Amino acid sequence: MSTELNETQTEAAQSPAELGGATTVGETDERTRAEWVDHEFDGDAKIAVEDLNVYYGDDHALTDISMEIPEGSVTALIGPSGCGKSTFLRCLNRMNDRIGSARIEGSVRIDGEEVYRDRADLVELRKRVGMVFQQPNPFPKSIRDNVSYGPRKHGDLDTTFLSRLLGRDDVDEEASLVEEALEQAALWEEVNDRLDDNALGLSGGQQQRLCIARCLATDPDVILMDEPASALDPIATAKIEDLIEELAEEYTVVVVTHNMQQAARVSDQTAVFLTGGELVEYGDTDQIFENPESQRVEDYVTGKFG
Numbered sequence: 001m002s003t004e005l006n007e008t009q010t011e012a013a014q015s016p017a018e019l020g021g022a023t024t025v026g027e028t029d030e031r032t033r034a035e036w037v038d039h040e041f042d043g044d045a046k047i048a049v050e051d052l053n054v055y056y057g058d059d060h061a062l063t064d065i066s067m068e069i070p071e072g073s074v075t076a077l078i079g080p081s082g083c084g085k086s087t088f089l090r091c092l093n094r095m096n097d098r099i100g101s102a103r104i105e106g107s108v109r110i111d112g113e114e115v116y117r118d119r120a121d122l123v124e125l126r127k128r129v130g131m132v133f134q135q136p137n138p139f140p141k142s143i144r145d146n147v148s149y150g151p152r153k154h155g156d157l158d159t160t161f162l163s164r165l166l167g168r169d170d171v172d173e174e175a176s177l178v179e180e181a182l183e184q185a186a187l188w189e190e191v192n193d194r195l196d197d198n199a200l201g202l203s204g205g206q207q208q209r210l211c212i213a214r215c216l217a218t219d220p221d222v223i224l225m226d227e228p229a230s231a232l233d234p235i236a237t238a239k240i241e242d243l244i245e246e247l248a249e250e251y252t253v254v255v256v257t258h259n260m261q262q263a264a265r266v267s268d269q270t271a272v273f274l275t276g277g278e279l280v281e282y283g284d285t286d287q288i289f290e291n292p293e294s295q296r297v298e299d300y301v302t303g304k305f306g
Contacts, residue, residue: 036293037067037282039269046071046222046252047092052106054087054096054277061087062277065106069269074244074253076267076285078260080300084277085256089224091115092254093129094122110222127154130215134227136207138199138214143191146199146210147178150218177217185213186243205236212243223247225255229262241266260301264289272297 045068054062062084069075077085087096094115096102108115115125127150138146151174178195182188187209191202199210208228215223225244229237244266247253257263263270264285271282274296281288281297292298299305 030294030296032278032280033293037271037279039067039282039284041068041070041073041269044071045069046110047254048107048109048112049091050107050109052088052091052104052108054084054091054105055103056099057101060277062091065277065279067271067279067282069252069254071252072248072250073268074248074255074266076263076270077254077256077273078258078263078270078300079273080275080305081258083273083275085273086226087277088273089131089226089254089256092222092224093126093131094120095126095131097122123154127218128220129222129224130218130220131224132208132211132215132226132228135231136204136211138202138207138210140198140200142196143182143199143202143210144174144178144195147181147213147217148174150214151177154218181213181217182210184216184247185209186239186246187213203236205232205239208232208236208240209243212240212247220251222252222254225253227256227258230258237262260289272300274300 047069049068050066052062052065053060065088077088079085090096091104091108092110092115096104104116106116110129114120139149141149179188179192182191187206190206191197191210199207202210208231212223212228228244229240232240241262244253244255248268255263255267267285269283270285270288272280272288272292272294274280281292281294283293288297289301292301
């Protein structure tokens with residue numbers, strides 16, 4: 001991350017109120033320091049964000065965000081409601097492009113490739129950077145069709161009637177892909193004997209794991225999760241948390257959560273967003289929760305506001 005950029009941000013840092021609105025109730029004013037967000041780690045950065053600003057009309061939703069996310073890890077994004085966590089997450093695969101009032105400035109690079117370059121292939125980007133939403137959203141199709149939908153849509157599988165007639169179908173490949181994705185999502189043992197059942201008949205926790213399997217079926221590099229367990233019961237939540245830790249062995253995972261205990265359990269590093277869409281502190285999860293540099297972050301993680 002650019003030291004020069006961070007020094008500029010520090011010199012220009014304002015109190016939360018000056019950054020675009022009143023502070024959250026109970027939040028103190030504090031000058032943000034560059035070293036609080038300059039997280040150092042071994043290995044390569046999978047995602048590099050530099051000077052990212054997001055506006056929804058006149059609302060400045062994210063302010064000068066610069067951070068690097070290491071490959072093969074879990075990064076938690078925490079902070080009170082309205083601080084820009086989900087907005088940041090959606091920037092990583094350009095989901096904010098679907099919002100007419102959104103304007104994005106700055107740079108997001110994945111494996112060194114600029115996400116916001118002209119004529120970027122958004123279909124390919126969202127294949128590489130998959131997303132799992134807060135509410136499970138399976139298609140009203142069979143469990144099998146939910147998992148294989150992405151590969152068929154991208155042309156990686158051909159299971160059409162014509163291909164079957166010509167003896168060129170990918171039915172065996174589909175069966176293998178569906179099994180592998182459901183295994184990775186820790187769902188195969190629960191559904192392997194009813195793959196043709198409608199996915200809407202699954203429980204909430206099973207539906208969310210099916211959505212994760214659907215994401216995995218397109219062979220992504222990065223998995224974005226926007227509060228993936230907030231609508232689930234404690235047992236289903238525990239399964240999702242176990243799954244997140246397992247996925248980090250093969251993928252780079254970025255997860256938004258309001259549950260700080262969950263962030264502490266599943267993540268390797270944590271980024272804390274506060275008032276004004278400001279990234280206040282970013283570092284190893286243990287350090288963020290046990291010995292934060294920022295007084296505002298300490299107040300937030302100890303429950304004094306938010």
